Amino acid sequence: MKRILFVTIISLLAISFVPMAFCADAVKIGVIDFEKIMKESSAGKMNQKVLNAKGTEFKNKLEKEKQSLDAIGQSFEKEALVLSDEKKRERERDFRNQIEDFKIMQQNYTNELKNLEIKMINDMQKAVFDIANELGKQEKYTLIIEKKNAGVIYAPDQIDITDRVITKYNAVTAQGN
Template identity: 30%
Template sequence: MKTMIKAGMLAVLLGGGSAQAADFKVGVVDTERVLRESVPAINAEKKIEKEFSGRDQEIKKLVKQAKELQAMLEKEGVALSDAEHRNKERELTAMNVDLQRMQREFREDLNLRKNEELAIVLEHANKAIQAIADAEKYDLILQEAVYRNPKIDITDKVIKQLATDKVEGKADSKDSK
């Protein structure tokens, strides 16, 4: 009995709203794709790579030195005196500790910068989405969906808007024309 009442109420609600639903415009944006493929996202990635390349090279150089010292200890360790062997092992241990610290700090700094840049890209993307929503009279735009019909996917429009605009200030000037 309760199921029938619920089904009846649902039918009334859905049936009554069908006239309004006809002019309700929905869009969906794949945020991950925007963050991967848009011009600002690609530029941010290049900027970060350039910013961190020096530290990355420094870490790679230290890794190479540690491997060379390890190889030298394995090959020539028996020829070294006990004191020299211990000194080289201490040097290798200190080098590995420094390397681990540098790698950890590098990862932390890199993640922090990526998050900062992604926040900026997301801000631009949200402005582009707002501009598209205003220009094309969308009632609702969702970010992410389990399933989306390609007809309502506006991700390509957002990526194109981000490529052609700086978004800030231009969305208002387009609407006023």
């Protein structure tokens, strides 16, 4: 009987003191969906408009150049019958050079558009991560992770702070910072 009483008292003491040892601050985790921020934030939408406008501009320039090349090709076909062999080879060489220049222009536009997109994403990511860092300090988060790149398989909606980050990011970009 004494043994049972002793074990019970020790158990009660252990139960009452052990939780106090682990009562440090609660772990607070936040998740950010950067992809959602890119789609829904005002800066993300503006970046998409800029990229679309630049893409359309490049497409129009390429289309104009292609029409010019098509006209030159048709003209060459008509004149090929009456040109001397030397003039024909010279025109063919010039036409091939123009086609190569067109391909180079096309590649340059593609690269320029990709570089612009990468720069915009990097600038946006820096700003968003700065905001998340500030939010984490203010609201005492233990950890804030990016949903896709961090390899998160599951995260409950309660810990997703993406909408709050979008709100702050929109406020920052509206001020012109």
